[in-house]
Every structure is written in structure tokens, then in C-alpha cells.
């Protein structure tokens with residue numbers, strides 16, 4: 487599939503360009519989530535399909551999809567052309583006017599969304615999609631509180647970072663005081679000693695019910711959860727859990743928000759991951775894969791019931807770039823490519839036939855692999871120092887010297903030409919959905935070899 491993709495290979499070993507990019511970056515670019523003096527970002531010259539390369543001619547298989555974003559890979563010709571043609575025709579138009587690509591993208595999204603979710607509010611990315619979903623839930627219920635998982639990431643803006651349960655929230659506290667956190671299912675490290683998926687689902691639901699009771703059901707506007715927890719571990723919910731959340735929300739008049747910023751648009755072989763589980767939330771938030779991040783775009787898919795609330799009551803919110811034509815055009819092209827090239831089927835096939843058996847074999851072969859889990863082209867390899875006690879290979883939230891074992895695994899991958907997605911004690915496997923089977927097998931082989939480095943710490 488990658489041979490149909492375009493991309494301009496940068497002249498190899500352009501050390502002058504490398505030095506210039508490094509110098510400008512070092513002097514003037516302020517980076518996300520980093521101590522500025524302690525990072526050394528790699529200058530990237532170009533990419534195509536599932537690979538990208540630096541100015542020294544080193545090529546990397548991209549198993550991160552650039553923060554699980556680049557579902558159709560680098561420089562997909564259909565997306566590039568859609569942007570070029572849209573720019574030549576109408577580069578921008580304000581959100582209060584109707585626009586053809588904006589309307590078409592909203593219709594295509596509504597067609598693949600579950601149940602009666604058939605309106606789309608467009609945002610600039612994932613965090614503001616979650617901000618707006620919460621704002622809608624608060625307006626509709628007249629309540630303020632929101633529940634989210636400890637093991638979650640919902641974005642870096644004010645409300646989104648409060649919703650986030652993981653340590654990225656800490657430095658931003660105290661923030662939105664009306665958020666409470668709960669434990670989601672995680673069978674490998676069960677908070678309740680559960681030993682089967684069924685037990686984990688029922689105990690996690692009993693816990694959530696208790697949190698709702700103690701927080702006060704009548705004060706809770708929404709429960710937001712990633713359908714499959716992403717950066718916090720690729721945690722696939724056990725059967726029945728999401729149905730239980732749906733039922734609990736219905737019983738208490740709580741809005742169910744599914745954050746599908748990372749797992750939407752094909753990552754797990756469905757347009758939305760909730761389709762895999764047969765569950766219909768009230769609101770779905772999306773970003774990233776909607777147009778592979780070629781132009782920033784996110785949004786909220788809204789149920790008829792919630793949309794109807796705003797038929798005669800003004801929705802108090804908006805963004806200058808909401809539904810930007812340059813972002814929507816590659817979104818429409820994404821639907822065309824998915825349908826023409828059978829991307830959803832491809833993801834299901836590659837996931838179950840190529841990725842899963844190889845990862846399970848690695849789990850058997852490497853003492854450092856505690857568990858592998860995932861769906862479609864979204865997997866995690868959880869690394870441990872002690873397989874019997876399940877002690878993580880690096881301590882929770884490790885950085886610096888504490889994180890050295892994971893840094894060594896990452897270095898082994900990069901050395902062999904694979905760009906990994908490492909988070910805490912896990913390596914996530916999230917290549918572009920257009921990766922060729924040969925590339926996928928090669929990348930998994932590199933990971934297999936790199937795991938011997940982790941084995942050395944067991």
C-alpha cells in the first residue's frame with residue numbers, strides 16, 4: 487500500500503540543514519510537557535506512509551503514528567490533494583456560514599456514529615472537544631460535577647487537564663474543582679483482586695456506582711471515559727463494562743461522554759471504538775484520525791436528545807476555526823480512502839492475524855513482558871522487573887535515571903530503525919493503518935529483539 491504514497495526524500499546527510507533546524511528549535515521553540523534544557527528533539531526531514539527520516543538519512547518505521555494521530559500515514563496523496571484543492575478554492579470561512587466540506591464531513595461522521603448521534607460540533611483538537619462536551623452536559627443537566635478515570639488523559643486545556651486522571655494533572659492543580667476520579671477496569675493490576683474479565687467488569691461497575699452515590703448522583707453532569715484507555719495503557723474494557731456504564735448513566739440522568747480522540751477513525755477496526763462494544767454514548771469526542779492530523783481538527787458528535795436542548799436555547803460556545811474547510815477537506819478524503827481501500831477490514835485483519843499472535847509469542851518468550859493487550863492496530867506491551875510480583879520495569883511516573891530501562895529499550899528500537907511509543911513501563915504498538923504487512927512484521931521483529939534489553943533487568 488505504501489508504494490501508492492507520495493513523499494520527497496530529503497537528500498541524505500544534509501548536515502547543514504540538520505544544524506539549522508536544531509539551532510532554531512533550541513533557541514526559539516518551547517516544547518510541550520518538557521524541561522526545555524533536558525530535551526533534544528530529532529529534526530525530521532520528511533516521511534511517506536509508515537516511515538519518516540531525519541537529515542542524516544536515518545529512516546524510521548513509525549510505530550507511534552505521531553501520538554496515535556497519523557492513521558493514513560505520512561503524505562497520503564489523497565489527503566494532500568484535498569488540502570491543496572480546498573486551499574485553491576476557499577481557504578477559510580467563518581463557522582456561522584454553511585460550507586460544503588464542513589457539511590459533508592458532519593454528514594459522513596453522523597452516518598457512521600452509533601444510535602441517534604447525528605450532529606457534529608467541530609473544534610480545533612481533542613482537548614477542546616472534551617471541554618465542549620462537558621459544557622454541553624452541564625448545560626443540559628443543570629449539574630456541574632464530572633467523573634473521569636484516574637488512568638486517563640483528556641487533554642491539556644483547563645477543563646481537559648482537570649478531567650485527566652494521570653500525573654499530567656498534578657502541576658495544574660487546583661483546577662476545576664468539580665471533577666472526581668474513579669478506577670476503571672484493569673485486570674492485570676486489578677484494584678479489587680479480580681481474576682476474570684467478568685469479575686473485573688462487575689467489581690469496577692460496583693466501584694463506580696459507589697463513587698456516584700458518595701459524590702451525589704444529583705450533582706453529576708457527566709461521566710467521561712476513553713472507550714479504550716490510550717496513553718495510560720491501552721486498557722480494553724472487559725465485556726459488559728461499557729454497557730454497565732451506559733445503564734448507570736441512564737438510571738441517574740448522567741450524560742455519558744466517550745472520548746475517542748485516540749481510538750476513533752479506524753484505530754481498532756471500527757469507525758468508533760464504541761461500535762465494537764455495541765454501546766451508544768450521548769456524546770463522542772474525536773480528533774487525530776479524523777484527518778490524520780494533517781490540519782488540526784476535532785469535534786463532538788451529539789445525540790438528538792442533547793442537540794434538541796439547544797434548539798431554542800442558545801449554545802454558549804464557539805471557535806473562529808470551528809469546521810475549518812482546510813481541515814474538513816482531508817476529513818472527507820479520509821472517508822473516501824477508508825471505503826476505497828477497506829481500511830477498517832485491513833486493521834481487523836492485520837491486528838488479529840499479524841500483530842496479536844506475534845505479541846503473544848513475545849509474551850511467552852520474554853520474562854520482562856508482563857502482559858500484552860489491545861485490539862486492531864492498538865496494543866500495549868507492559869514490561870515488568872519481576873513477572874511473579876508484576877513489579878513494573880520502572881517505577882510509576884519514572885523520569886531521569888529511574889526511567890533508564892525503558893530508555894534503553896527505546897534506544898534499541900531506534901538503533902534498529904523503529905520509532906517506538908513508550909509511556910511509563912509500556913511500549914505501545916500503534917503504526918499507521920496503511921503500514922504494509924512486510925513493514926509491520928519487520929517492526930514487530932525489531933521490538934522482539936529490543937525486548938532482550940528489558941529481559942536484562944529481570
Ligand code: PLP
Nearest residue numbers: 611612613639640641747748773
Ligand atoms: N483525549 C485523548 C484520549 C487523547 O489521547 C488526547 C491526546 O492525546 C486528547 C484527548 C487531547 O487531544 P489534543 O492533544 O488534540 O488536544
